[in-house]
Amino acid sequence: MTEYETQMGLKPHFLVVMGVSGTGKTTVAAGLATRLGWHFQEGDALHPPANVEKMSTGQPLTDADRAPWLALCHDWLRKQVQAGHGAVLTCSALKRSYREQLRGEEGLPIEFVHIDTSAAELADRLQRREGHFMPVSLLPSQLATLEVPGDDEPVIRVSGEKHPDVVLEELIRHFQAED
Numbered sequence: 001m002t003e004y005e006t007q008m009g010l011k012p013h014f015l016v017v018m019g020v021s022g023t024g025k026t027t028v029a030a031g032l033a034t035r036l037g038w039h040f041q042e043g044d045a046l047h048p049p050a051n052v053e054k055m056s057t058g059q060p061l062t063d064a065d066r067a068p069w070l071a072l073c074h075d076w077l078r079k080q081v082q083a084g085h086g087a088v089l090t091c092s093a094l095k096r097s098y099r100e101q102l103r104g105e106e107g108l109p110i111e112f113v114h115i116d117t118s119a120a121e122l123a124d125r126l127q128r129r130e131g132h133f134m135p136v137s138l139l140p141s142q143l144a145t146l147e148v149p150g151d152d153e154p155v156i157r158v159s160g161e162k163h164p165d166v167v168l169e170e171l172i173r174h175f176q177a178e179d
Contacts, residue, residue, distance in 0.1 A: 010036065010043055010175050014077060014110050018093035018149075020124040020142040023115040023160040024167070025090040031168045032067035038086030042133075046072040050098065059139040063097075069103045081108050094145045113171065114149050117160030 017029040026042060033040035044052075045089050051061055057058060079104050080087030093112060103110050117125075118175045122139055149155035158167050 010086075010109060012038070013101075013175060014082060014108065015088045015113055016073075016077070016093055016099075016110055017090050017113045017115065018099075019090060019115040019160065020092060020094065020122060020146055021139065022023055022107070022125040023117045024125075025092075025115060027164045028115060028158075028167050028171070029088045029090045031164060032083065032089045032171060033086075035168060035172065036086055038088050039080055041073075041076050041087070041089045043069075043073055043089055046076070049123065055138060056072070058063055058138060060138055065097065067101075070098055074102050074104050077102060077108055077110060078104065078106075088147075092142065093131070094142065095147045096153070099137050099149065109156065112149055112155045114157050115160040115167070116157060121161060144152035 001147065015029070015032065019025055019033075028041070029042075030040055032038065036072075047055075051065055051069060054061060054065065061123065070091075073089060077089055080085045093102060099112060102108070108159075126139055151159075155173065158170060160167075162170075
């Protein structure tokens with residue numbers, strides 16, 4: 001356990017901060033990891049170069065394209081669970097089948113934080129974003145692919161319309177109440 005987890009009385013959690021591009025996954029995930037002293041992994045950094053190239057040219061990924069990336073994300077999560085310390089991964093996790101791949105056959109104790117943001121806000125953010133390979137032209141395909149997590153999935157729902165600091169506080173309160 002980290003010092004903050006001990007002070008807050010929190011047990012380690014293993015989170016995947018999910019949603020389409022532009023929801024603020026990285027901001028929220030990195031903020032949680034920093035505040036709670038948990039390990040952090042930017043899921044985009046695990047994409048094979050061919051995936052990055054494909055997306056940067058405006059081509060949506062197929063399930064076959066995503067398979068090796070999801071396997072790397074799963075492996076990272078499995079190692080964090082085995083180590084027993086809190087961890088946060090960003091990953092779009094757009095489909096239920098992708099979320100199941102992340103949990104793996106062993107059923108890792110992962111919770112998904114779904115950041116829900118309106119299409120108009122997402123488009124505005126993506127148009128203003130610099131230095132990322134994901135073009136705004138892929139937003140419609142991501143929105144069409146998104147299968148909103150069901151009530152039977154381990155999901156925490158937050159609004160991406162709120163300031164990231166507000167979302168962070170809501171999540172920390174959630175974990176405190178849960179533990």
